[in-house]
Amino acid sequence: MPYINIRVTDEQVTQEQKRQLIEGTTQLVVDILNKNPKTTYVIIDEIPIENWGVNGKQYLGTKK
Known part of the structure; x- marks a missing residue:
């Protein structure tokens, strides 16, 4: 069973973008x-x- 962990900064990732990440x-x-695919887990952590x-x-980016 694959377990994929995606970590992204919390810079306004939309639900649609998350859906696309999980699907892709x-x-x-x-x-x-x-x-x-029924046993493939994708977790998105927003840091x-x-x-x-x-x-x-320290990265401060362009958080809005």
Whole structure:
């Protein structure tokens, strides 16, 4: 049973974008690994932007 964890910053990812991520990721696992979509789990974690770092520095991005 595949378990895929997608982590994104909490910069206003829409429900439609999340739906597309889940659908597309599931299809990749089906196509590439020949896994059953009924037992493929995709979890999206939204992480506060201030909890990310890039190049040794806290990433503050363009949160609106």
